[in-house]
Amino acid sequence: xxxxxxxxxxxxxxxxxxxxxxxxxxxxxxxxxxxxxxxxxxxxxxxxxxxxxxxxxxxxxxxxxxxxxxxxxxxxxxxxxxxxxxxxxxxxxxxxxxxxxxxxxxxxxxxx
Amino acid sequence: xxxxxxxxxxxxxxxxxxxxxxxxxxxxxxxxxxxxxxxxxxxxxxxxxxxxxxxxxxxxxxxxxxxxxxxxxxxxxxxxxxxxxxxxxxxxxxxxxxxxxxxxxxxxxxxxxx
Numbered sequence: 001x002x003x004x005x006x007x008x009x010x011x012x013x014x015x016x017x018x019x020x021x022x023x024x025x026x027x028x029x030x031x032x033x034x035x036x037x038x039x040x041x042x043x044x045x046x047x048x049x050x051x052x053x054x055x056x057x058x059x060x061x062x063x064x065x066x067x068x069x070x071x072x073x074x075x076x077x078x079x080x081x082x083x084x085x086x087x088x089x090x091x092x093x094x095x096x097x098x099x100x101x102x103x104x105x106x107x108x109x110x111x112x
Numbered sequence: 113x114x115x116x117x118x119x120x121x122x123x124x125x126x127x128x129x130x131x132x133x134x135x136x137x138x139x140x141x142x143x144x145x146x147x148x149x150x151x152x153x154x155x156x157x158x159x160x161x162x163x164x165x166x167x168x169x170x171x172x173x174x175x176x177x178x179x180x181x182x183x184x185x186x187x188x189x190x191x192x193x194x195x196x197x198x199x200x201x202x203x204x205x206x207x208x209x210x211x212x213x214x215x216x217x218x219x220x221x222x223x224x225x226x
Contacts, residue, residue: 001170006154032212043116043203043217044155051212089154097211098168100145102154 002027004092006103013080014111021106023090024072030092033073035064038105039086047088048075080110114138116218118204124224125194133189133221135204143210144187146179147203149220155203161187162210194225 003026013019025033031052036044050057050064050073057064061080066073077084090103117136125131137144142163147155157171161181169179176194181187191198201222205215 004154034214036217043219045217046214049214091154093212097143097207097213098160099157099171100155100215101157102147105152105154 002030002092002094002099002101004090004101004103006090006106008106009104010107010109012109012111015080015082017080019075019077019080019084019108019110021075021088021090021108022072023074023092023103024070025092025101026071027092027094028068028071029094032093032097033064033066034091034100035075036089036091036102037086038089044089077108080108082110082112084108085110116204116206116216118202118218118221120221121219122222122224124226126226127194127196129194129225131191131194131223133191133202133223135187135189135206135218137185137187137204137206138216139185141206141208141216142184143207143215144181145205145207145215146187146189147205149201149203151200158189160210167210191223194223196225199223199225 006023034049038044063076087105093100144161146158160168164184176192178190201220203220204218207215
């Protein structure tokens with residue numbers, strides 16, 4: 001089955017700086033890669049996703065890049081704000097969407 | 113509209129007992145997923161329903177775990193003979209039609225097995 005690895009496990013940045021979180025996956029059939037944000041005690045919420053037919057997607061301060069050859073994808077947050085502090089999870093799934101495999105999470109702290 | 117809801121929010125039980133966890137997906141969503149999230153970990157896939165049928169139950173850890181969705185809406189995750197290692201947050205998610213699309217998560221049920 002799919003194996004998704006996520007790094008780093010913790011990340012601290014100064015407000016206004018950029019944050020980058022990286023994930024790798026093992027199954028070349030995976031073609032959908034969502035990123036979820038989970039605040040303490042809350043449910044995961046989708047912040048951005050990317051499909052394998054594109055290499056990059058951007059939504060305001062958030063962007064995701066995908067390298068299918070290397071089987072890795074990254075989340076980029078620019079101009080970080082304290083409210084960006086949360087745990088971020090990457091995930092991967094095949095086109096059937098039967099199973100979503102999540103990374104172990106990155107705890108991001110934005111220091112004011 | 114209403115999001116995914118789960119009940120109870122917290123469940124404390126004793127080792128060896130039986131528990132049921134309920135999930136109400138977003139109305140009209142045909143796909144429903146159950147996950148288990150341990151502290152400091154990402155959600156771990158358990159089972160996926162498409163309509164009333166379990167399309168993929170390969171994530172269920174053993175035969176103590178079972179889930180149903182008899183009318184294609186509400187789903188119940190059932191755990192028999194609970195063990196302390198079952199303690200975790202159980203998350204439910206639904207999506208419009210399944211496949212590679214956004215999943216909407218419920219708030220989870222925190223299960224504690226004493």
